[in-house]
Amino acid sequence: MTTTAHNPAVESHGHEHGHAEHHGPRGILNWLTSTDHKVIGLSYTITSVLMLVIGGALAEVIRGQLANPNGHLVTMAQYNELFTMHGSIMIYLFAGPFAFGALANIIVPIQIGAPDMAFPRLNALSYWLYLSGAITMLLGFFVTGGAANFGWVGYAPLSDAVYAPGAGADLWIGGLLLTGFSAIFTGVNICATVFYLRAPGLTLFRMPIFTWNLLVVSILILLAFPILTAGLVMLYADRHLGTHIYSVAGGGVPVLWQHIFWFWGHPEVYILALPFFGMVTEIIPVFSRKPVFGYKGMVFATLTIAALSLGVWAHHMFTTGVVLLPFFSIMSLLIAVPTGIKLFNWIGSMWRGQIWFSTAMLFAIGFVVTFLIGGLTGIYLASPPLDFFTHDTYFVVAHFHSVVMALVLGGMAGLYYWGPKITGYMLNERIGKVQFWLAFIGTQVFTIPQYIVGLNGMPRRMAVYPNDPEWQTLNTWSSVGAIMIGISTLLFVVNIVASWKKHPAGDNPWDGHTLEWFTTSPPPHHNFFRLPQIRSERPTWDHNHPEAKALAHGKEDH
Amino acid sequence: MRIESKILLWLGIFFGLMCAVYWTWSLENAGGVMMFFAMGLCFLPGLYYFWWSRRMGYRPEDDPNATQETGAGYIDAFPGSSIFPFTLGSGAFFVVLSMVFGSWLLIPGLGLVIWAALGGIAEGRRGGDK
Ligand code: HEM
Ligand SMILES: [Cu+2]
Numbered sequence: 001m002t003t004t005a006h007n008p009a010v011e012s013h014g015h016e017h018g019h020a021e022h023h024g025p026r027g028i029l030n031w032l033t034s035t036d037h038k039v040i041g042l043s044y045t046i047t048s049v050l051m052l053v054i055g056g057a058l059a060e061v062i063r064g065q066l067a068n069p070n071g072h073l074v075t076m077a078q079y080n081e082l083f084t085m086h087g088s089i090m091i092y093l094f095a096g097p098f099a100f101g102a103l104a105n106i107i108v109p110i111q112i113g114a115p116d117m118a119f120p121r122l123n124a125l126s127y128w129l130y131l132s133g134a135i136t137m138l139l140g141f142f143v144t145g146g147a148a149n150f151g152w153v154g155y156a157p158l159s160d161a162v163y164a165p166g167a168g169a170d171l172w173i174g175g176l177l178l179t180g181f182s183a184i185f186t187g188v189n190i191c192a193t194v195f196y197l198r199a200p201g202l203t204l205f206r207m208p209i210f211t212w213n214l215l216v217v218s219i220l221i222l223l224a225f226p227i228l229t230a231g232l233v234m235l236y237a238d239r240h241l242g243t244h245i246y247s248v249a250g251g252g253v254p255v256l257w258q259h260i261f262w263f264w265g266h267p268e269v270y271i272l273a274l275p276f277f278g279m280v281t282e283i284i285p286v287f288s289r290k291p292v293f294g295y296k297g298m299v300f301a302t303l304t305i306a307a308l309s310l311g312v313w314a315h316h317m318f319t320t321g322v323v324l325l326p327f328f329s330i331m332s333l334l335i336a337v338p339t340g341i342k343l344f345n346w347i348g349s350m351w352r353g354q355i356w357f358s359t360a361m362l363f364a365i366g367f368v369v370t371f372l373i374g375g376l377t378g379i380y381l382a383s384p385p386l387d388f389f390t391h392d393t394y395f396v397v398a399h400f401h402s403v404v405m406a407l408v409l410g411g412m413a414g415l416y417y418w419g420p421k422i423t424g425y426m427l428n429e430r431i432g433k434v435q436f437w438l439a440f441i442g443t444q445v446f447t448i449p450q451y452i453v454g455l456n457g458m459p460r461r462m463a464v465y466p467n468d469p470e471w472q473t474l475n476t477w478s479s480v481g482a483i484m485i486g487i488s489t490l491l492f493v494v495n496i497v498a499s500w501k502k503h504p505a506g507d508n509p510w511d512g513h514t515l516e517w518f519t520t521s522p523p524p525h526h527n528f529f530r531l532p533q534i535r536s537e538r539p540t541w542d543h544n545h546p547e548a549k550a551l552a553h554g555k556e557d558h
Numbered sequence: 559m560r561i562e563s564k565i566l567l568w569l570g571i572f573f574g575l576m577c578a579v580y581w582t583w584s585l586e587n588a589g590g591v592m593m594f595f596a597m598g599l600c601f602l603p604g605l606y607y608f609w610w611s612r613r614m615g616y617r618p619e620d621d622p623n624a625t626q627e628t629g630a631g632y633i634d635a636f637p638g639s640s641i642f643p644f645t646l647g648s649g650a651f652f653v654v655l656s657m658v659f660g661s662w663l664l665i666p667g668l669g670l671v672i673w674a675a676l677g678g679i680a681e682g683r684r685g686g687d688k
Contacts, residue, residue, distance in 0.1 A: 120637075136651070240657075259586075
């Protein structure tokens with residue numbers, strides 16, 4: 001007698017009439033009115049990658065100016081606008097929205113078997129607020145007085161009405177108000193989606209790590225972003241309504257801005273980083289053909305990082321002389337522990353796997369290496385005596401560029417991994433690999449000279465520097481690295497054009513583990529025609545490999 | 559729902575402890591206040607979810623052995639497409655621009671916001687388009 005194999009693929013949600021083609025408006029009207037998370041996510045992806053290109057172009061001008069000690073590419077005043085807008089565009093308009101608006105929007109609902117986000121119209125509103133915030137901030141370049149020029153951190157008193165009288169500063173504030181609300185709404189939406197729209201059997205401890213990280217990021221967004229928004233409202237009031245919250249003249253406290261800004265700003269670092277951690281945690285196991293190593297450890301590490309990240313803000317303020325050094329130093333060093341757990345788990349996931357060095361995997365490994373460099377130099381900066389020595393030098397610039405360039409590499413990994421799912425077509429692997437090596441080597445060529453020149457004392461935010469042959473050589477190398485990174489980003493655009501509608505991807509090109517690989521590429525309206533039975537954190541793998549099911553865990557999850 | 563609420567409650571407890579240590583040690587108020595409210599922001603939804611988790615018990619998504627059929631139900635309760643998020647977003651855009659370029663921009667701004675609010679509510683009442 002044979003046992004009938006049970007058919008794990010059953011109709012989802014009792015939802016029969018196929019929604020393959022959805023009868024909504026088409027073309028531009030579809031873009032304006034769509035509430036489908038995939039359309040919104042794609043808009044986010046395109047807009048934020050465009051911001052990466054704009055911010056990158058400004059960076060190339062900065063590096064052009066710094067390629068020799070007395071550059072004449074831009075004036076000093078323009079240079080201030082350049083680094084401010086470069087940093088602002090990259091952090092507020094690229095990294096954040098790309099992290100929690102772009103791939104997250106597309107992938108999170110699919111990974112948990114949901115038909116859409118919990119609040120589709122709110123989701124669309126998030127995008128429109130983001131887009132209008134981006135336009136608002138960029139408008140600064142076109143008003144008299146130019147764009148904001150007080151650094152992306154907007155410290156008081158540089159950002160007050162006396163030192164920054166122009167409309168550019170107000171546009172910077174206004175743009176951040178809009179993108180801030182956009183982020184908050186996205187946070188609400190992702191939390192509600194993950195809490196309420198998971199497929200049957202998809203317990204919390206069977207969620208893919210990417211979704212886990214986005215849940216935690218959303219909680220962090222809800223804790224941090226309202227504080228930035230409040231701080232900006234007070235800044236606006238100081239500038240225009242005659243209050244003196246941040247100005248000594250009227251009895252205010254300038255350093256209060258720094259407390260508020262960094263109470264948002266450090267959690268923001270993890271709001272940016274955790275989604276990319278999640279991406280590589282999805283990618284590394286798939287291309288090592290193994291389950292993720294230490295699933296629960298990963299979740300625990302993510303939660304610990306989030307919890308600690310609210311107690312470290314003043315490590316950006318060590319040199320103000322008014323913060324509790326031991327507290328912030330200890331808390332910052334503690335974050336290294338869960339981050340270390342993650343690193344070991346990534347290595348553990350690759351250990352003895354059959355590694356497939358696809359472009360996505362290369363980028364993921366590039367992320368791990370580059371993030372390790374940024375993380376290790378961060379440990380130095382968490383120690384006040386060392387920070388006193390390196391604060392506001394190129395050592396800091398190099399540290400955070402190791403981190404953010406790691407995020408760019410991780411984001412590229414995500415685009416190569418999920419791109420075929422989103423568009424239905426593969427990206428060219430050969431161009432992708434050239435892109436990877438250029439970006440990876442370029443990043444190191446760009447940052448390593450900056451670490452050295454920073455230790456030699458070169459301050460950041462300077463348009464000219466002393467005519468020292470060693471400094472000049474190091475800066476020239478750094479500019480060479482920047483050009484390599486720039487070319488690699490252009491190669492990505494070339495790749496999209498070159499592989500446009502060439503090689504259909506099929507549902508599951510990578511033999512993936514999670515639910516997004518169970519549906520079609522691109523997924524239909526409402527994402528699924530059917531869902532497999534979910535018995536582990538790898539439902540698609542279990543379905544395709546009944547001989548090698550993932551070990552059940554999460555039973556205790558009640 | 560139980561675990562969801564526990565995550566938030568544990569975060570809240572952690573922030574509370576951190577707040578107590580920080581505030582008594584540093585005597586710096588800004589950070590103390592912000593941490594205190596961070597704790598509150600975790601307890602508020604955390605306690606609410608905890609209360610709900612006791613009322614509604616285990617849902618199919620909390621049950622490790624659930625079959626897909628248990629999730630059957632009505633989807634598409636929301637409009638499949640809507641212009642009002644765009645309207646509301648552009649309204650907010652003009653309101654923010656009015657902070658920079660003059661308060662006359664409040665006229666289109668608030669106009670769009672009110673239109674979006676009324677239209678969006680009416681559309682929500684109608685439910686999903688089929
Ligand atoms: C092509 C890649 C990039 C290059 C060549 C580049 C170059 C630079 C340089 C030279 C500075 C220092 C300016 C100065 O202090 O005078 C800078 C600052 C900065 N960069 Fe980048 N960058 C790149 C990518 C990124 C990315 C991806 C991010 C974030 C996601 C980022 C965020 C920032 C921030 C926040 C600052 C500080 C701005 C300030 O001082 O207010 N950069 N960048
Ligand atoms: Cu920090």
